[in-house]
């Protein structure tokens with residue numbers, strides 16, 4: 001239980017204050033009602049926990065009890081749905097603290113916390129999510145062994161894998177190298193700020209978890225252009241209390257908007273080194289017009305010396321010839337939007353930066369630990385490297 005009695009009152013005031021400031025989606029100039037907030041929480045439950053959402057549903061009375069402090073510490077699923085519905089990046093931002101955790105710094109400080117200044121909430125209409133159609137991020141989640149996917153995603157993923165049997169191994173190796181690169185950047189390069197573009201659905205070892213395991217004060221700004229990814233990320237990726245995470249829905253093709261959001265409210269301090277993470281995202285930028293190069297240049301130009309870029313990218317260079325042909329057919333038919341690049345095209349945007357050892361490798365080879373599996377290169381269609389800005 002928070003130690004300071006004022007904290008209990010203040011904590012529960014936050015939710016009702018937040019609700020009173022939100023516009024009702026149906027009644028002009030009125031604050032959102034408890035029932036409308038309950039609807040938004042239920043929609044978030046449906047999105048995040050489709051299997052159990054029914055049992056977890058809340059109503060206006062439940063919201064009232066929460067505001068009055070009668071529900072001190074709702075279960076993880078309901079807290080996640082509340083964070084998603086109110087676009088809050090932590091439980092603390094909603095004034096919710098785990099009453100059993102006496103080591104929680106927020107509890108120690110309870111009552112003196114500038115809660116109101118910290119709360120940034122707005123109610124969004126729930127995104128329309130069609131679970132009967134395969135979705136790229138959910139398909140990716142399935143290949144990684146996650147649970148945020150539906151039958152249509154699994155069917156589509158299995159069909160792709162039947163044609164490209166290396167798919168799952170390559171994707172898993174890519175996710176593993178994201179962890180190893182983040183470990184290198186935090187533990188060896190001393191980086192404490194990460195701009196992670198192309199977040200993907202939360203899964204094991206997300207960037208901030210890896211970095212904060214080594215340096216709890218690490219700050220991570222996640223960027224993705226997919227609202228489904230962002231809804232999950234906001235709800236499920238919560239920072240250590242010493243560090244910081246935030247999420248913005250933005251497009252890699254608009255680097256100036258990403259940089260402006262990074263500067264906004266000092267999410268990242270761009271006068272201190274930053275690691276720009278471009279893990280399995282640059283290949284969504286089509287080749288030919290120098291667009292990938294222009295994007296990377298624009299982002300890197302705004303980072304100080306001593307910053308790093310970690311990037312991975314799809315390639316068909318090691319695929320068996322028949323798979324290469326099949327892949328080209330998918331591109332020609334407009335079925336795939338993932339553009340392979342060879343080593344020269346992958347590295348072109350990073351000219352002028354210093355390549356970190358061991359250079360550009362297939363992702364399973366990059367600083368892999370002793371005893372790591374030797375996977376046939378034709379199964380791993382992803383290259384990766386880390387560069388340092390001199």
Ligand SMILES: C[S@@+](CC[C@H](N)C(=O)[O-])C[C@H]1O[C@@H](n2cnc3c(N)ncnc32)[C@H](O)[C@@H]1O
Nearest residue numbers: 198199200224225226251252253279280281284
């Ligand atoms: C293959 S996942 C990679 C996830 C994670 N970085 C990893 O490697 O495990 C690619 C992510 O990039 C996002 N993405 C694709 N194009 C993007 C763009 N133009 N701007 C921002 N995000 C993009 C997708 O929504 C997806 O979540």
